Structure formats: C-alpha cells, structure tokens
Amino acid sequence: MFKSLLNLFFPKVCYACSTLLSDNEDTICINCRHDFPVTNFHFDKDESLKKVLYGRAKIENGTALFRFEKEGPVQRLIHGLKYRGYENIGFTLGNWLGGELKDVEAYQDIDIVIPVPLHKKKLQKRGYNQVAKFGQQIALALNANYIDNALVKITNTKSQTKKTRLARWKNSEELFAMKNITAIENKHILLVDDIITTGATIEACSLVLNQAKNVKISVATMAIA
Incomplete structure (x- = not known):
C-alpha cells in the first residue's frame, strides 16, 4: 500500500x-x-570503436552498448544522466553491459575498471561522475577492481554537447595525469566513458595510462556516435 x-x-x-x-x-x-539501438560489438567482434582510435591509441578491445542517435532515446538517457541528476541511469546501463561482457572471453581477464575522470570543479558542481556507477557495475560483473583515484583530469574543459565533431577535435587538449602508477602496472584496464565521438578523450587517457609498465587497455562506453 x-x-x-x-x-x-x-x-x-x-x-x-x-x-x-x-x-x-x-x-x-x-x-x-x-x-534501443544496441551495437552488439562485443558479441560480433566488431572493431568499429577500435577504428575510431586507430593510429592514435593502442586498444585491445572496444565496445559500446548503444549507437548514439540525435534526438533519440539514447541521447535523452545520457542527457538525464549528465544534466538532470538521474545517476541511477548509469547503474542500469552498467548492469546491462556488464551482464553481457562477463560472458565474452575478451573481457574476462580485465583486472581494473577506470572511469574517465571529471575535473574537480565539474565534479563538485555536478556532484558525481556520470560514469561512476556505470563502471562500478561493470567491475562487479567482471570481478574486477574499480579504481577512480589513479587517473585525474587537470584541465577543466567546457561542455562539448553542442559542438561539431571538428570543433570537438580541435578542443581536445584535455590533459590527464596519473596519481598512483604502480596500482595499474601489469594490469588489463577497462577504461569506461559515456560516449565516444572523435575519440580524443580516450586517446588522451590512454597516453597517460600507457606510461605504466606492461599495461593493456580496453574501452567500454555507453554509446558511440
């Protein structure tokens, strides 16, 4: 009642x-x-996400749960997650993708899940990292560690939601730094984010993570544009 x-x-x-x-x-x-426009990249061994990063970042495996369509339901979900405080959307999508990845051989040796970090000012304003619960649920499904304090963002870029692909690429000077490099050495890392467009953010994160000894990096996002 x-x-x-x-x-x-x-x-x-x-x-x-x-x-x-x-x-x-x-x-x-x-x-x-x-x-929903699911990609099934991880089931079909589709390398569309890896091709976005070809020649820029060495990625072992890459997948996205959905294809991003402007004005579509995926955009409404991500907008609600990022700007309306609907943090449980990340929890739901993490459960969804994690439940699928745990049965895919390529993702069964993931050691660590790391979210693309927000700058501390943006984190303070929003109150949460929109990919935190997404990453936590995937880590739980894969029996991997979730680490959100190894990679930090040291530049505070403005929202790029209304920018074209070219403008996003030109504004891709996002700088990240490593706080605890020994925590990821000799590990297979799954880097998670909400959406991949030009791949500039993933590229920037990968360059920093690859400073650690003998790491492998895979990528999982909520959507690919």
Missing part, C-alpha cells in the same frame, strides 16, 4: 520515453529496452 501511495504522488517514469513504469520495470521500460 505504501509503495502504491508513493507511486501515486511520485510516479516512476521511463527515462527514455517518459511513460509510467510498471511494478516490474525500473529506470527504462521494456518497450524501450527492445527498441
């Missing part, structure tokens, strides 16, 4: 289409789950 009363005054809605959720649904309705 209490749950029904709570739903009456604070109804749960799908973050993708805004329809009311039923009791057995959470965050995303079943219809949207079936309609």
